[in-house]
Amino acid sequence: MTGSNEGGDDASVTIGLLKRKMDEFAKARDWEKFHSPRNLLLAMVGEVGELSEIFQWKGEVPRGIPDWKEEEKTHLGEELSDVLLYLVRLSDVCGVDLGKAALRKLDLNALKYPLPKGKGGDADADAGGSNNGEAE
Numbered sequence: 001m002t003g004s005n006e007g008g009d010d011a012s013v014t015i016g017l018l019k020r021k022m023d024e025f026a027k028a029r030d031w032e033k034f035h036s037p038r039n040l041l042l043a044m045v046g047e048v049g050e051l052s053e054i055f056q057w058k059g060e061v062p063r064g065i066p067d068w069k070e071e072e073k074t075h076l077g078e079e080l081s082d083v084l085l086y087l088v089r090l091s092d093v094c095g096v097d098l099g100k101a102a103l104r105k106l107d108l109n110a111l112k113y114p115l116p117k118g119k120g121g122d123a124d125a126d127a128g129g130s131n132n133g134e135a136e
């Protein structure tokens, strides 16, 4: 990572860009020796904990979190980013092409949970089961 940001958005920020920036960030600080798969996994889990703290004790919150203060939304973005960046770094040091793996997993999920009749699929509505959209 460098000090400058490209100011991109979801459509223009690629996994490859994040991967390169994380690699630059680690190299510039001589942190590659710390970026073992296990260390990165544990760091990511720690960040998931920080993300969870934001929602802890709030009860269910509506999509779009309309009642949250701007600073809470900023903090949420920071913790989501911490999780994403460690995930990207972990996949990189493990030699996993995360974009390709994620698309493959979506395809596998689509096969496992086919669209019900009337939703564009030809599967029986009861065959897909229901897991509330959770990936496995």
Ligand SMILES: [Mg+2]
Residues within 6 Å of the ligand: 047, 050, 078, 079, 082
């Ligand atoms: Mg954090």
